[in-house]
Amino acid sequence: MKEGPDIAQIGALIGDPARANMLAALTGGRALTATELAGVGGITVQTASTHLAKLEAGGLLAQRKQGRHRYFTLADEAVARLIESMMGFAAGRGHLRHQPGPKEPALRKARICYDHLAGDYGVRMLDSLIASGAIEAVGEGLALTEKGESDLECIGIDVSDLRSSRRPLCRSCLDWSERRAHLAGSLGKALLSSFLDKGWARRTAESRSIRFSPEGDRQFLKLFPVDP
Amino acid sequence: MKEGPDIAQIGALIGDPARANMLAALTGGRALTATELAGVGGITVQTASTHLAKLEAGGLLAQRKQGRHRYFTLADEAVARLIESMMGFAAGRGHLRHQPGPKEPALRKARICYDHLAGDYGVRMLDSLIASGAIEAVGEGLALTEKGESDLECIGIDVSDLRSSRRPLCRSCLDWSERRAHLAGSLGKALLSSFLDKGWARRTAESRSIRFSPEGDRQFLKLFPVDP
């Protein structure tokens, strides 16, 4: 008894529905204000404030003051991975929300996961990259091949630039909706950024979902085909 | 709001100290009775019973009746991974227990993580396997090389037998005490089993720690050297 680190603390932090909703919303990657987070939690600002203070004290959240606003983000990528992995686990056990709601299908199709693409499109992209030989799946990990490096340079991704960062280039991240892996890491981030830059897709206002334009949709599906 | 799977439920399940202690104890891999779990949780059997019922309803635990005993185990390896990953996260944030206690050093040296070796010795073993070229680290994943396969056959591990199982051969598992990876998967399990079979080490009664005999210690350190 009393062995090891205290998982009860962080479990309790995530265990409150209001806090869980806020954390899930912040998995969208963008910084949100206390008032916005109160909205997603379905509570008043006062209550949200105490929740946010607790989450920050627990090391899950970081805070940035800007004028009279306070922007909250997840403390780092480790928190995002923890949340997504818990989502994957929960989805596997059938711990789903009671009302699927109208936004569900859009979320399942394409959504943002911290800073990269997830959902059906995210899984398709990784599948296609593996099928074309751009990425190799070794064990549980992912590795970019030489072919992949040149392929990506063609569509405007500066791989050598990405390599210079300390962050791993390829990471696989388990998708809660698809129950399959999609591409995370700095490469995953760069790819999503390029889609947004090219105007193929854009982030929606209050949700984690990503909306592809008709043209962007065509380009994406052409660039990442699924073999028959 | 109301997006995705419900992480609050499992967060709340893990969020209670008594339940967290029971789950951590069960990460030791062996099945425990309700009374034993009440002990590790520091609560009476009645209370433990309700906790265990909740954990089982939540899909975290499985139960097996045997005579008048009820043996509880983690539902599957996914639960074990979730718990260990939360431990790693918690350790990284400094969410440590208040009293380190006398058993801490033993736990840090060598302990069981579901069914494989973790702690200092677990990390050393993987490091050594990689240094000798038996295992390759590719991206985040691990892959057994041909050399590794023959090396392992020499010490009595039937790799082809392990391959026939559906479970992945090599997995990397993040260690909460060392903050580095150790070897999981069916190969990790087989290696630990062989140590126990050879009498190099044995599991302790009430703890997750593993005790090496003086002779076993020498053999282990010889078999898995760290290069200078």
Next chain:
DNA sequence: TTCATAGTTCGATCGTAACCGAAGCATCGC
């Protein structure tokens, strides 16, 4: 300065869940 907006702190209320004693089943050994 004054007003408005964003956020925190205080105080009090309220619900829920953890907890244990006691009673109730089930299984084993005899």
Next chain:
DNA sequence: GCGATGCTTCGGTTACGATCGAACTATGAA
């Protein structure tokens, strides 16, 4: 059959924490 052990269910108590109204601080706009 009997008592002993392992565990669950019931009932009632208690304590903690989530919640919000109201008051307070800070920044920005006019």
